[in-house]
Amino acid sequence: MAAAISAFENGARDILLLERDQYLGGILNQCIHTGFGINYFKEVLTGPEYADRFIKKIKAIPEIEISLKSFVVKLTKNNVITYLKPGSLEEVKAKAIIMATGARERTREMVHIAGTRPSGIFSAGLAQKLINIEGLLPGKEVVIIGSGDIGLIMARRFVLEGAKVKGVIEIERRTRGLARNVVQCIEDFDIPFYLSHKVSKIHGKDRVEAVEVVRVNEGLNEVPDSKFKIECDTVLISVGLIPENELIEMAGVELDRKTNSPVSGELNKTSIPGLFVCGNAFKIYDIVDSVSKDSSLAGRRAVEHIAGQA
Amino acid sequence: MNLFDIVIIGGGIVGTSIARELSRYRLSLALLEKESELAFGVSKSNSGIIHPGTQNPVNSLKGRLCVQGNFLIRKIARDLGVDFKEVGELIVAFNEEEASRLVEIKKDAEKLGVPKLKIVGRKWLRIHEPNLSGEAVKALYAPTAGIISPYRMVYDLAENAVANGVEIHTETKVESIVRSNHFEIFTTKGAFKARYIINASGLYADEVSKMAGIDDFKIRPRKGEEFILDKKKEYLTNHLLFPLPSKVSKGFLVIKTSDGNPMIGPTAEDILDKTDLATTDMGFKKVLIAARRLIPSIDENDIIAYFAGLRPVAGDDFIIRHEEKAPGFINVAGIQSPGLTAAPTIALMVVNILKRAGMKLKKKPDFIGKRKKTIHLFAMPLERTRKLIEKDSTYGDMVCRCEMVSIREIRDAIGRGARTLDGIKFRTRAQAGRCHGSFCTTRIMKILSQELKKSLTEVTKRGGASEVIKGERS
Numbered sequence: 011m012a013a014a015i016s017a018f019e020n021g022a023r024d025i026l027l028l029e030r031d032q033y034l035g036g037i038l039n040q041c042i043h044t045g046f047g048i049n050y051f052k053e054v055l056t057g058p059e060y061a062d063r064f065i066k067k068i069k070a071i072p073e074i075e076i077s078l079k080s081f082v083v084k085l086t087k088n089n090v091i092t093y094l095k096p097g098s099l100e101e102v103k104a105k106a107i108i109m110a111t112g113a114r115e116r117t118r119e120m121v122h123i124a125g126t127r128p129s130g131i132f133s134a135g136l137a138q139k140l141i142n143i144e145g146l147l148p149g150k151e152v153v154i155i156g157s158g159d160i161g162l163i164m165a166r167r168f169v170l171e172g173a174k175v176k177g178v179i180e181i182e183r184r185t186r187g188l189a190r191n192v193v194q195c196i197e198d199f200d201i202p203f204y205l206s207h208k209v210s211k212i213h214g215k216d217r218v219e220a221v222e223v224v225r226v227n228e229g230l231n232e233v234p235d236s237k238f239k240i241e242c243d244t245v246l247i248s249v250g251l252i253p254e255n256e257l258i259e260m261a262g263v264e265l266d267r268k269t270n271s272p273v274s275g276e277l278n279k280t281s282i283p284g285l286f287v288c289g290n291a292f293k294i295y296d297i298v299d300s301v302s303k304d305s306s307l308a309g310r311r312a313v314e315h316i317a318g319q320a
Numbered sequence: 321m322n323l324f325d326i327v328i329i330g331g332g333i334v335g336t337s338i339a340r341e342l343s344r345y346r347l348s349l350a351l352l353e354k355e356s357e358l359a360f361g362v363s364k365s366n367s368g369i370i371h372p373g374t375q376n377p378v379n380s381l382k383g384r385l386c387v388q389g390n391f392l393i394r395k396i397a398r399d400l401g402v403d404f405k406e407v408g409e410l411i412v413a414f415n416e417e418e419a420s421r422l423v424e425i426k427k428d429a430e431k432l433g434v435p436k437l438k439i440v441g442r443k444w445l446r447i448h449e450p451n452l453s454g455e456a457v458k459a460l461y462a463p464t465a466g467i468i469s470p471y472r473m474v475y476d477l478a479e480n481a482v483a484n485g486v487e488i489h490t491e492t493k494v495e496s497i498v499r500s501n502h503f504e505i506f507t508t509k510g511a512f513k514a515r516y517i518i519n520a521s522g523l524y525a526d527e528v529s530k531m532a533g534i535d536d537f538k539i540r541p542r543k544g545e546e547f548i549l550d551k552k553k554e555y556l557t558n559h560l561l562f563p564l565p566s567k568v569s570k571g572f573l574v575i576k577t578s579d580g581n582p583m584i585g586p587t588a589e590d591i592l593d594k595t596d597l598a599t600t601d602m603g604f605k606k607v608l609i610a611a612r613r614l615i616p617s618i619d620e621n622d623i624i625a626y627f628a629g630l631r632p633v634a635g636d637d638f639i640i641r642h643e644e645k646a647p648g649f650i651n652v653a654g655i656q657s658p659g660l661t662a663a664p665t666i667a668l669m670v671v672n673i674l675k676r677a678g679m680k681l682k683k684k685p686d687f688i689g690k691r692k693k694t695i696h697l698f699a700m701p702l703e704r705t706r707k708l709i710e711k712d713s714t715y716g717d718m719v720c721r722c723e724m725v726s727i728r729e730i731r732d733a734i735g736r737g738a739r740t741l742d743g744i745k746f747r748t749r750a751q752a753g754r755c756h757g758s759f760c761t762t763r764i765m766k767i768l769s770q771e772l773k774k775s776l777t778e779v780t781k782r783g784g785a786s787e788v789i790k791g792e793r794s
């Protein structure tokens with residue numbers, strides 16, 4: 011939305027915004043906690059409130075056509091987009107394309123945690139969606155792997171829902187999340203926080219039964235005789251996000267093998283002229299305020315590109 | 321309670337192959353499975369390879385059944401609309417000593433009847449398998465090796481068997497068997513009566529056999545851990561790649577799968593616990609090292625999923641026989657690798673055993689031999705997807721974004737018997753992609769709950785106590 015609005019403000023007059031969901035706003039919709047907009051709006055907002063500011067603005071611009079339930083399935087290097095809509099498969103060619111496809115969460119498999127694969131293992135974002143959007147409680151005794159912001163926020167969320175959070179396990183010596191989240195979500199609720207520890211194994215046949223935790227040294231190797239077990243019925247995985255860039259990869263954009271970001275010399279640009287990437291798809295941001303700011307730049311760049319072609 | 325001619329215990333590849341084969345005849349048949357769905361035992365976690373028959377002892381039953389199975393499965397797959405791909409395999413030698421063993425393996429395999437074997441050299445390998453290690457000197461090429469989706473094979477066999485009158489009962493665990501004029505089979509869902517029993521219960525075949533009074537073999541699980549790579553690496557290899565086999569296994573392979581993702585593994589470790597499906601750090605390390613010896617460019621970051629399966633081992637070979645001491649009871653036990661490949665021939669062998677045991681078999685004139693191929697958008701060019709969507713808009717309503725699975729396909733899967741999240745995953749691939757269901761799990765739970773008229777708290781990952789959520793927010 012930030013990129014589309016900025017493209018309009020910079021002079022573009024024929025803009026199509028495609029969103030596969032039924033709503034605008036992306037991941038913000040499930041972030042019902044506060045802490046959004048402090049830089050951008052100088053106000054403390056919840057995720058949906060932050061999104062709503064942009065939704066109001068964009069709906070007031072008739073030159074931006076919003077197409078919901080529109081799922082992009084293909085992109086080519088000459089900027090042709092194929093997308094699915096209820097009842098049809100559409101194809102459009104654009105003078106410039108901005109991909110703002112966000113990120114997905116890294117999985118348990120990406121950090122190679124051994125053990126069984128029972129029910130009760132959730133990505134932190136899925137657990138957030140289950141609680142905040144669906145009104146369901148994923149589990150009652152929870153261990154959280156990784157101390158990214160989503161994990162920290164979910165620790166508090168589970169406690170507020172009456173569940174017991176039996177530990178947050180972080181392999182590094184310090185948290186990956188914001189300091190304010192450690193204080194407000196962990197310390198204020200007396201949740202055990204294990205730094206320099208990792209989960210080495212998940213136990214459980216049908217449902218998660220326990221995790222095995224072990225201390226690690228500076229080289230991240232296991233410290234002998236430091237193993238202990240925590241019984242739980244739920245494991246949340248919060249080990250970082252990874253940009254969702256399979257479509258631009260299909261079009262031929264080179265991605266960094268480790269980060270999945272486009273290999274790029276400049277913010278928002280890719281190796282294909284006229285194809286831009288912004289937000290979490292370009293790189294993982296800590297706060298949404300910076301996403302909005304940088305995405306505005308992508309809108310401007312797209313307009314400049316079109317002008318340069320004319 | 322009616323008397324079945326035959327009750328089959330176990331709904332894996334072996335039980336369903338037998339059920340479908342027997343459904344050609346005028347018989348009343350039932351298949352009993354303890355899990356919530358079929359294929360939730362050994363048949364869901366294997367390499368999915370239709371072996372050509374190499375690497376088997378010359379006089380073994382499993383070797384003979386495997387070679388014929390490789391041949392038979394092609395028609396069955398075609399008739400049932402299951403994708404079978406003949407990709408071929410290479411057994412790779414890294415030095416001259418290993419190369420001389422290839423000659424022996426070739427000779428043995430030819431005695432078993434494996435066709436079209438050829439030893440290929442460096443030049444051939446460089447052209448046809450460019451990512452293979454430069455250290456490879458020779459390979460035994462078996463072009464008839466293929467790949468198939470093991471669980472989709474089970475589901476489609478079962479569906480065809482049902483179309484031909486077989487009753488399938490899931491969540492029906494056999495707990496004891498009493499023999500009088502006929503068998504009485506007591507289960508968690510009541511009793512069944514049968515004239516004949518076919519025991520195809522995989523890892524538990526020894527326990528079920530004991531219920532009928534036959535107690536002369538033990539099933540020992542041999543664990544195999546496998547690691548799945550991102551679909552982006554689909555063309556990492558052109559063939560299935562094997563090192564030289566050891567005594568207990570075919571070694572660590574680089575596998576192509578019918579879902580597109582390459583896979584590396586499996587390990588082979590004898591264990592005691594028949595329910596121990598944990599993967600280990602050790603297995604991960606071993607498999608990665610061995611796979612990189614074949615394909616050096618494999619990177620641990622390519623791995624997106626992993627699992628373990630247990631081979632039901634009873635000595636060195638399969639045990640397939642009518643038990644004279646319990647007339648009417650047929651054991652199909654110890655079906656370790658290559659059981660998936662051998663299943664069609666095992667089914668034929670069971671038919672012959674029944675005939676010899678005195679069963680009168682008459683073919684049905686109205687046997688339905690074919691089924692309509694299941695629609696999977698992921699296996700379809702976009703143009704066909706467009707046509708489908710224009711006819712039925714629910715094909716355009718995507719539930720799983722990573723693997724492109726529509727709500728229509730999910731509903732179809734439930735209509736065909738899916739009851740759990742894993743059942744949906746095996747049938748449609750929804751939740752099997754990069755995000756592991758982070759985005760689509762809630763939607764699939766809702767669809768399951770609507771279609772099956774269950775509450776969300778009753779939706780499970782794979783039946784039993786594997787419920788997904790612990791409650792609704794108050």
Ligand SMILES: Cc1cc2nc3c(=O)[nH]c(=O)nc-3n(C[C@H](O)[C@H](O)[C@H](O)COP(=O)(O)OP(=O)(O)OC[C@H]3O[C@@H](n4cnc5c(N)ncnc54)[C@H](O)[C@@H]3O)c2cc1C
Nearest residue numbers: 029030036037045081082110111112113160289290297298
């Ligand atoms: C759980 C969580 C908690 C957070 N907490 C905070 C916080 O407290 N404070 C803060 O400032 N920031 C927070 N953030 C970060 C911030 O919310 C995100 O960085 C920001 O919202 C990302 O915006 P985006 O537009 O890049 O991505 P997204 O919001 O993910 O948007 C991507 C959109 O693209 C759509 N899309 C993707 N692929 C396709 C396709 N093929 N076709 C059509 N549409 C597609 C998606 O449906 C989605 O709507 C949090 C993030 C998360 C996940």
Ligand SMILES: Cc1cc2nc3c(=O)[nH]c(=O)nc-3n(C[C@H](O)[C@H](O)[C@H](O)COP(=O)(O)OP(=O)(O)OC[C@H]3O[C@@H](n4cnc5c(N)ncnc54)[C@H](O)[C@@H]3O)c2cc1C
Nearest residue numbers: 330332334354361362363366367369494522544659660661
């Ligand atoms: C890691 C690994 C890799 C393999 N790779 C290959 C390969 O590439 N190619 C190949 O050809 N073979 C392969 N195999 C072998 C193949 O998977 C097996 O031979 C085959 O799946 C066995 O099928 P089954 O039907 O006998 O067993 P199962 O699939 O286990 O079926 C038995 C069923 O019986 C049910 N059951 C058990 N007890 C009871 C009871 N009391 N009441 C009711 N039901 C009961 C179980 O729940 C189960 O569903 C591999 C095996 C493993 C473990």
